[in-house]
Amino acid sequence: xxxxxxxxxxxxxxxxxxxxxxxxxxxxxxxxxxxxxxxxxxxxxxxxxxxxxxxxxxxxxxxxxxxxxxxxxxxxxxxxxxxxxxxxxxxxxxxxxxxxxxxxxxxxxxxxxxxxxxxxxxxxxxxxxxxxxxxxxxxxxxxxxxxxxxxxxxxxxx
Amino acid sequence: xxxxxxxxxxxxxxxxxxxxxxxxxxxxxxxxxxxxxxxxxxxxxxxxxxxxxxxxxxxxxxxxxxxxxxxxxxxxxxxxxxxxxxxxxxxxxxxxxxxxxxxxxxxxxxxxxxxxxxxxxxxxxxxxxxxxxxxxxxxxxxxxxxxxxxxxxxxxxxxxxxxxxxxxxxxxxxxxxxxxxxxxxxxxxxxxxxxxxxxxxxxxxxxxxxxxxxxxxxxxxxxxxxxxxxxxxxxxxxxxxxxxxxxxxxxxxxxxxxxxxxxxxxxxxxxxxxxxxxxxxxxxxxxxxxxxxxxxxxxxxxxxxxxxxxxxxxxxxxxxxxxxxxxxxxxxxxxxxxxxxxxxxxxxxxxxxxxxxxxxxxxxxxxxxxxxxxxxxxxxxxxxxxxxxxxxxxxxxxxxxxxxxxxxxxxxxxxxxxxxxxxxxxxxxxxxxxxxxxxxxxxxxxxxxxxxxxxxxxxxxxxxxxxxxxxxxxxxxxxxxxxxxxxxxxxxxxxxxxxxxxxxxxxxxxxxxxxxxxxxxxxxxxxxxxxx
Numbered sequence: 001x002x003x004x005x006x007x008x009x010x011x012x013x014x015x016x017x018x019x020x021x022x023x024x025x026x027x028x029x030x031x032x033x034x035x036x037x038x039x040x041x042x043x044x045x046x047x048x049x050x051x052x053x054x055x056x057x058x059x060x061x062x063x064x065x066x067x068x069x070x071x072x073x074x075x076x077x078x079x080x081x082x083x084x085x086x087x088x089x090x091x092x093x094x095x096x097x098x099x100x101x102x103x104x105x106x107x108x109x110x111x112x113x114x115x116x117x118x119x120x121x122x123x124x125x126x127x128x129x130x131x132x133x134x135x136x137x138x139x140x141x142x143x144x145x146x147x148x149x150x151x152x153x154x155x156x157x158x
Numbered sequence: 159x160x161x162x163x164x165x166x167x168x169x170x171x172x173x174x175x176x177x178x179x180x181x182x183x184x185x186x187x188x189x190x191x192x193x194x195x196x197x198x199x200x201x202x203x204x205x206x207x208x209x210x211x212x213x214x215x216x217x218x219x220x221x222x223x224x225x226x227x228x229x230x231x232x233x234x235x236x237x238x239x240x241x242x243x244x245x246x247x248x249x250x251x252x253x254x255x256x257x258x259x260x261x262x263x264x265x266x267x268x269x270x271x272x273x274x275x276x277x278x279x280x281x282x283x284x285x286x287x288x289x290x291x292x293x294x295x296x297x298x299x300x301x302x303x304x305x306x307x308x309x310x311x312x313x314x315x316x317x318x319x320x321x322x323x324x325x326x327x328x329x330x331x332x333x334x335x336x337x338x339x340x341x342x343x344x345x346x347x348x349x350x351x352x353x354x355x356x357x358x359x360x361x362x363x364x365x366x367x368x369x370x371x372x373x374x375x376x377x378x379x380x381x382x383x384x385x386x387x388x389x390x391x392x393x394x395x396x397x398x399x400x401x402x403x404x405x406x407x408x409x410x411x412x413x414x415x416x417x418x419x420x421x422x423x424x425x426x427x428x429x430x431x432x433x434x435x436x437x438x439x440x441x442x443x444x445x446x447x448x449x450x451x452x453x454x455x456x457x458x459x460x461x462x463x464x465x466x467x468x469x470x471x472x473x474x475x476x477x478x479x480x481x482x483x484x485x486x487x488x489x490x491x492x493x494x495x496x497x498x499x500x501x502x503x504x505x506x507x508x509x510x511x512x513x514x515x516x517x518x519x520x521x522x523x524x525x526x527x528x529x530x531x532x533x534x535x536x537x538x539x540x541x542x543x544x545x546x547x548x549x550x551x552x553x554x555x556x557x558x559x560x561x562x563x564x565x566x567x568x569x570x571x572x573x574x575x576x577x578x579x580x581x582x583x584x585x586x587x588x589x590x591x592x593x594x595x596x597x598x599x600x601x602x603x604x605x606x607x608x609x610x611x612x613x614x615x616x617x618x619x620x621x622x623x624x625x626x627x628x629x630x631x632x633x634x635x636x637x638x639x640x641x642x643x644x645x646x647x648x649x650x651x652x653x654x655x656x657x658x659x660x661x662x663x664x665x666x667x668x669x670x671x672x673x674x675x676x677x678x679x680x681x682x683x684x685x686x687x688x689x690x
Contacts, residue, residue, distance in 0.1 A: 026456060026457040027455060027456045028457065029457030029458075030438070030440060030455070030457060031438075033440070034399070034438050055457070061458075065457065065458060065459050065460075068442075068459040068461070068616070069440035069441045069442060069445075069454075069460055070440075070441035070442050071399050071439075071440050071441030071442075072440055072441065087361040087362065088361065088362060088556060088603065088606055088607070089362060089518040089519055089592055091606060092519065092520070092594060092595075092598055118361050118610055118613070118614075119361035121191060121358070121364045121401075122191065122192055122195055122224075122364070123362050123364060123516065123519075123524075123590075124225060124364070124516070124517065124525045124526070125192055125195060125196060125224050125225070125227070125524070126518065128195060134195075135194070135195035136195055137192070137195035138196065
């Protein structure tokens with residue numbers, strides 16, 4: 001994942017990339033935000049500014065749109081992201097237990113974010129958890145613990 | 159006059175491509191969103207590493223029997239087929255070893271066959287069998303023949319045929335497809351757009367993903383028929399941002415038809431030009447609502463717009479826009495490749511065709527099933543789902559996701575039909591069915607649906623924004639055994655208020671879980687309320 005800072009080299013690079021990929025049209029906002037989100041794994045404020053400037057729309061409007069979509073992340077995430085599905089099909093398959101395990105694991109580390117998701121669209125093979133983009137289904141506590149332990153927490157290591 | 163040679167060329171190419179491989183073992187790995195979460199990628203890798211030169215591998219989408227994934231089928235050069243379920247990487251190595259010795263593996267489980275054999279598979283007929291992104295395989299299964307037929311007649315005739323088929327939108331509103339098309343065809347505008355709605359953000363639904371992953375060309379073919387009929391020069395495929403595999407397969411399939419020249423001289427040589435673009439959604443239940451979807455595409459907040467004007471008159475960039483669900487469009491290749499009477503023979507008199515049902519919960523066999531309208535829930539649960547394990551019984555059936563509610567088991571003979579399928583706010587919606595067993599708490603499950611609606615409210619309309627969290631608070635009072643008679647009245651009144659005064663379909667349906675609770679499970683609610 002690329003990183004971004006306020007230095008001019010970085011913002012010049014992004015500016016050029018936006019210019020080469022996206023026409024300066026209002027309807028390019030979401031494709032451009034997706035591009036940025038894919039590049040940094042979240043939407044850094046400076047990048048939203050760059051997109052707004054490129055598309056020539058007020059920053060407040062770009063920011064308003066960006067914040068209204070649930071899959072757009074506005075904070076830099078930790079190294080690992082664990083998404084636990086808590087939709088109805090997963091819930092009746094005891095996803096709460098998996099959520100507790102994931103939260104417990106994250107509490108002992110400084111590099112894991114745990115997110116709840118209303119549906120992973122894997123209801124037929126519930127419960128399901130996504131770790132760094134890879135979904136695993138028909139999960140149980142033992143399998144989840146094993147996978148999480150492979151993430152090698154930075155602190156609290158034996 | 160359309161270019162007949164183009165379609166013949168496609169057929170010839172398909173024959174040529176497929177004949178080159180007939181003397182080999184064909185190993186089909188079903189790789190979709192579901193099966194990759196069960197290890198299908200590792201299975202595929204195993205075959206890539208171990209298959210010998212007497213075999214070749216095909217990557218298909220999943221056939222819907224998710225409970226038995228990952229699935230693999232082996233077709234011998236003599237044409238016999240063996241289906242294998244719950245395959246893992248080490249089983250794949252054993253299969254590859256058998257094939258190396260020119261032997262077919264034996265079948266170990268028949269369960270999946272019952273699951274699929276009890277269905278009526280119009281949309282899913284080749285899903286899981288053919289290479290998902292191989293134009294030749296699609297063409298050799300009558301693919302693009304419907305499009306060829308459609309562009310061989312006048313656009314008005316195409317709309318006429320859709321009208322006589324009785325096709326209705328499968329996204330949840332069940333609006334007659336031909337009527338929508340007619341509106342957009344007549345509407346004035348320099349550009350017209352077709353938007354294929356595959357946002358599919360509703361919890362419990364996974365049908366469009368299966369179609370995009372398994373038979374992307376069916377959706378593309380349907381969209382091209384729509385573009386020709388309506389006179390649209392642009393097609394947008396709008397895909398849920400998290401459905402990465404769907405995006406990948408749709409993108410590859412679009413590239414395939416461009417490379418094959420299907421759009422070179424207009425759609426299938428019809429001189430009617432069309433441009434195709436794929437857009438990603440960005441999360442949120444409301445994004446699938448058609449005016450919200452247009453807002454997203456234009457670069458605005460995810461909020462619905464007032465209707466009228468309807469998108470057919472003024473949609474994307476204020477131009478006439480048709481927004482059709484992917485499942486709706488995937489019906490068109492069949493309607494145009496066969497006599498219309500074939501399609502009309504499926505379902506009931508005024509509810510023609512099939513519906514994809516996303517079946518999950520307590521049944522033994524879960525996955526995506528395709529059944530005719532008029533099928534009972536009992537058939538879905540018992541014949542397709544295989545019933546419940548013997549120690550359990552049904553407490554409720556959740557239908558239509560958070561925009562609908564729970565049905566008691568006494569109504570299991572209810573038939574699936576477009577729109578309302580029973581009293582108490584139960585709608586079919588996009589076709590989600592979750593079977594809840596006797597260990598599940600009804601009031602808590604309704605709370606779950608209501609809380610989802612509160613989380614997903616976009617905030618535009620006050621009754622929905624303020625009312626949906628209040629519904630959850632009221633349900634909590636019952637759960638905490640703190641409710642009074644007034645709370646029961648307020649619960650009902652508030653749900654009605656939200657229904658009557660919200661702008662979009664999502665707000666209007668946000669009270670449905672509560673209606674179903676009061677209508678069918680009043681006793682459960684009252685036992686929770688010690689002050690009533």
